[in-house]
Amino acid sequence: DTAVSQTPKYLVTQMGNDKSIKCEQNLGHDTMYWYKQDSKKFLKIMFSYNNKELIINETVPNRFSPKSPDKAHLNLHINSLELGDSAVYFCASSHRATSSYEQYFGPGTRLTVT
Amino acid sequence: AQTVTQSQPEMSVQEAETVTLSCTYDTSESDYYLFWYKQPPSRQMILVIRQEAYKQQNATENRFSVNFQKAAKSFSLKISDSQLGDAAMYFCAYTVGNTPLVFGKGTRLSVIA
Numbered sequence: 001d002t003a004v005s006q007t008p009k010y011l012v013t014q015m016g017n018d019k020s021i022k023c024e025q026n027l028g029h030d031t032m033y034w035y036k037q038d039s040k041k042f043l044k045i046m047f048s049y050n051n052k053e054l055i056i057n058e059t060v061p062n063r064f065s066p067k068s069p070d071k072a073h074l075n076l077h078i079n080s081l082e083l084g085d086s087a088v089y090f091c092a093s094s095h096r097a098t099s100s101y102e103q104y105f106g107p108g109t110r111l112t113v114t
Numbered sequence: 115a116q117t118v119t120q121s122q123p124e125m126s127v128q129e130a131e132t133v134t135l136s137c138t139y140d141t142s143e144s145d146y147y148l149f150w151y152k153q154p155p156s157r158q159m160i161l162v163i164r165q166e167a168y169k170q171q172n173a174t175e176n177r178f179s180v181n182f183q184k185a186a187k188s189f190s191l192k193i194s195d196s197q198l199g200d201a202a203m204y205f206c207a208y209t210v211g212n213t214p215l216v217f218g219k220g221t222r223l224s225v226i227a
Contacts, residue, residue: 041220048213095212100164110157
């Protein structure tokens with residue numbers, strides 16, 4: 001009964017490959033996010049979706065393409081992977097109807113590009 | 115743009131003692147929300163405590179409490195009776211509502227037995 005789940009938790013791949021990370025939340029939330037945590041542990045927003053619509057797209061290379069097939073899922077596809085894409089990617093969710101707007105995070109996906 | 119600053123990259127505390135982690139933020143908004151998240155070595159992001167800016171009363175969750183100074187834009191976290199399991203990265207975060215969190219760079223807390 002995990003609230004926010006991500007698959008895979010670890011991903012090791014070579015430069016130039018294409019890979020996807022999947023995220024699912026069973027909290028009934030209407031907003032989902034992708035964050036990137038770099039090697040210095042800094043967390044930064046990449047994308048934000050509300051009711052399957054892209055709301056925020058920070059300065060992210062267009063090799064990164066999020067897709068939200070429904071409100072419970074937000075996937076991240078990365079084309080032509082580069083060494084600099086190595087990081088931990090977190091999915092999170094929240095709901096506008098809550099009074100505190102706290103975000104629930106998935107376990108993270110550690111991506112290593114060799 | 116909103117920014118969150120954590121001025122202490124690393125802190126340490128003796129077991130059973132009290133430690134305070136600092137956080138300041140910059141915003142022109144009057145209504146917003148502040149959080150402290152804990153990230154242990156497992157890398158899971160765990161919500162420790164939250165504070166709504168419109169509430170004057172400081173939030174408390176068991177051994178964790180905050181000192182929220184709205185005029186000074188300060189939001190420090192106090193951990194009382196520190197335990198070995200408190201060792202982790204702690205992130206201060208800000209949002210104006212159902213929008214992405216803006217994080218500080220984190221403070222690594224070590225607990226000494």
